[in-house]
Amino acid sequence: GRTEVDWEKLRETVRKAVRFLDDVIEVNRYPIPEIERMTRGNRKIGLGVMGFAEMLIRLGLSYDSDDAVDLAERVMRVIAEEALATSAELAEERGVFPNWKGSVHEARNRRVRNATLTAIAPTGTISIIAETSASIEPLFALAYRRTHVLGGQTLYEVNPLFLEYVERYGLKVDEVLEAVLAQGRLRDIAHIPEELKRLFVTALEIPPDRHLQIQAAFQRAVDNSVSKTINMPEEATVEDVARAYWRAWELGLKGITIYRYGSKSAQVLELGLDEEAHHYDHASRCDPEECRV
Structure with a gap:
């Protein structure tokens, strides 16, 4: 049958997660009294997501599509609404956060247990444990080299979901x-079905403006910030970066991270073995009309 988002399961998971994160504040050990005082005083939590790219693939949607942007906003709004409702329930059960008086929540006559509820973290390590894509990022590559910074060990990794679809x-x-x-990608490989190329689009194949649209869709429903890398090819110019920064500002983003491939002498993730694989054409750059300075 057709794959769909289980919205009720998502809401149920959010309710459990908010209660869990609020409990963590109680049982946590704090290094100094000042941190404990601020943490307990505001009771901020940051519920977010990971596996967004792989969810899109399961749903038959390309990351580089308007449908992906629309779904990003819908998913995050459901999470934010349910998190707020659960925090309000907790406020009735356990009381509002100690610094509630004088806060924006008091100004809105909104009794909640937590000053903030949502954030999008990088999830670079825990997504590996969960065996899914990181945060709201697209797939970096379908096969790549991962170099451990401390040990210097190099591992070759292939996306397991991609293998599933190949079979x-x-x-x-x-x-x-x-x-x-x-x-590291499918675009230039002959005899690969166009549907696979559409679904398994990788980070450097996606125009910067689409990266930013996805980030903005999540940001509109997130009360903290969103961690997101805007990947650019090795030949990206200063002007390309400037356009992306201005576009991020226009979209109301709280932060932006740009990484130009190969700009560091040592990088954790590298594309496939072909040295030319990371030289993408200008289609991966900002459209001047969309990413104007």
Whole structure:
């Protein structure tokens, strides 16, 4: 059957997560009294998401699509609404956060247990444990080298969801993997169905403005900030970066991180073995009409 979002399950999960995070404030150990006083006084929590890119693939949506932007906002609004309702329930059960008086919540006559409720964290490590895509990021690559900064160990990783779809489409796994390990992406590989290329679009293939639209869709329903990397190809210019910063400001983002591929002498994630794989064409840059200075 058709894959759909289980909205009621999402709401139920949010309710449990908010209560869990509020409990963590109680049982946590704090390094100094000042941190404990501020944490307990405001009771801020930051419920977020990970696995967004893989959810889109399961739903048959491309990350680089208007439908993905619309779904991003809908998902986050459901999370935010349910989190707020649960925090209000907790306020009735346990009382409002100690610094409630004088806060924006008092001004709105809104009794809640937590000063803030939502945030989008990078989830770089915990997403590996959960075996899903990080945060709201697109897939970095379908196959890549991961270098451990401290130990210097290099691991070659292939996206397991991609392998699942390769088998589902009846393709020869060994042949596809050999090509992907060289390129890191599908766009230039012959005999790959267009549907797979559409679904498994990678970070450097997505225009900066689409990255920003996705981030803005989440930000509109998040009361803290959103961690999101705007990936740019190695040949990106200062003007490309400037356009992206201005566009982020126009969209009302609280923060923006841009990473130009290869700009650091050592980077944690590297694309496939082909040295030319990370030189993407100008389609991955901002449209001057959309990302204007």
